[in-house]
Amino acid sequence: MRDSRILSTLKERRLPPVAAKSTPQLVFDACQTGVMLRAVLYVETVIGAALLYVTSDAVDWLLGVALITAAALPATLMWLVLGCSLKHLLGRLPLGWQVAAGVVLGALAGLFACGLMAWLDLVGMFRPGAQAPWLASAVTGMLLAAGLVAGMAWRVRGRTPAATAARLVELQSRIRPHFLFNTLNSAIALVRDEPAKAERVLEDLSDLFRHALSERQDATTLGAELELARRYLDIEQVRFGRRLRVEWSLDERVSGARVPPMILQPLVENAVKHGVEPSPSGAQIRVSTQLRNQSALIKVTNTVPAGQGKSGHGIALGNVRDRLRLLYDLEGGFRTALVKDVYQARIQVPMPKK
Known part of the structure; x- marks a missing residue:
């Protein structure tokens, strides 16, 4: 059989012993591409659903989504960048502290989004005369971040039973009676x-x-x-x-x-x-x-x-x-x-x- 390249041959060596060690499990990992895509889609979905309550037609809804996205998207990316940059530090913290850190960063991201809206006068364009919703933005950022971190925690917790079940199925296939005999x-x-x-x-x-x-x-x-x-x-x-x-x-x-x-x-x-x-x-x-x-x-x-x-x-x-x-x-x-x-x-x- 032909392959793309002829590569070096692995030298024979004994398998290293399996070392059992307990290390904190990283939950708040925002560096993965899938997490980034899901975070952006999650925030955009929430924005679109929330604007359905305050808009009267499709044009107003699209305008609202565009205006809020102009501030929410940079804030979401900031939350992801900060979470990715602090990955190693957060990985040493217990689960509860990782969730708390994600929520606090969410509040900061919400305030950042509100600041962008105030600086670009997006609030006035969408609702003339309205004041910048600082408190609402911070609370919204916290809730969105809590949802994202909860999803990450659920995913990490799902690894262990899924990996164990996969190992058991593989074990049944691998150590078949006829193979053993x-x-x-x-x-x-x-x-x-x-x-x-x-x-x-x-x-x-x-x-x-x-x-x-x-x-x-x-x-x-x-x-x-x-x-x-x-x-x-x-x-x-x-x-x-x-x-x-x-x-x-x-x-x-x-x-x-x-x-x-x-x-x-x-x-x-x-x-x-x-x-x-x-x-x-x-x-x-x-x-x-x-x-x-x-x-x-x-x-x-x-x-x-x-x-x-x-x-x-x-x-x-x-x-x-x-x-x-x-x-x-x-x-x-x-x-x-x-x-x-x-x-x-x-x-x-x-x-x-x-």
């Missing part, structure tokens, strides 16, 4: 003639169980995930022999990218299940990574028997997509494609900022 049978067959190889198979199987059952944070490094995928494919290599042909083309520059735990496991499993198992001649699996525009691209590509395509319910792929969305929102991506009996799953995640 086949691995143990392969090890038993090797004990007499190749005891060292049998020991390596059992060690790899033990690592798979240990990492599947261990408690983890929301994210791990791509390098650790690649090593875990390598161990799984090493086990299957013993079972399938020459039918399983694996190629690695990895870029060390992206090994520090953050990804959800066990995110590659269902992809390499699918490659074995749908590529190698149904084909008498086996299949070729290619795992590649590369750095592109400050993003890490991870591709798992495999050949499939002619005319068979991909079967199954897509549960594992749906879990991959959902977990990436929970971790990175719109900044992460997951795509699959089948072209001329070659199937590819591609993950894209942003690189950590230095």
Whole structure:
């Protein structure tokens, strides 16, 4: 199989031990693109709904939306910029203090919007003779900010149960009885003639169980995930022999990218299940990574028997997509494609900022 580039090969190394540590969870994270888009749409929706109460026709409503947006949009962007700039400081605070900080910044944004309206005389254009609503603007900013921060908190709280449920489903798929039995049978067959190889198979199987059952944070490094995928494919290599042909083309520059735990496991499993198992001649699996525009691209590509395509319910792929969305929102991506009996799953995640 051909790929866009031939990249460096990842060196063999032992998986690092999983360290359990408790750190404050960042809720008020305004740096993500999805959060910014939702914040602007949320504020504009509230403005449009509120103006329905005080306008008589569509022209007045459109004029009101335009005038208030001229002040509300810069204020919203200011709230997002301040929240993003204070991200690391806020991340060290308890949840309650993060919410309070977001609400206070919302009040400041409301006052900023009111100041813009007074400076541009937008209040007089919309309601002649009216005074600048300072108190109302501050309260409105606080309420809007409270809604936005509550949405962020709900999203963060949804990560843990969703990730746990995804891990359980993946665990049921990964440690299937026939996979476990086949691995143990392969090890038993090797004990007499190749005891060292049998020991390596059992060690790899033990690592798979240990990492599947261990408690983890929301994210791990791509390098650790690649090593875990390598161990799984090493086990299957013993079972399938020459039918399983694996190629690695990895870029060390992206090994520090953050990804959800066990995110590659269902992809390499699918490659074995749908590529190698149904084909008498086996299949070729290619795992590649590369750095592109400050993003890490991870591709798992495999050949499939002619005319068979991909079967199954897509549960594992749906879990991959959902977990990436929970971790990175719109900044992460997951795509699959089948072209001329070659199937590819591609993950894209942003690189950590230095």
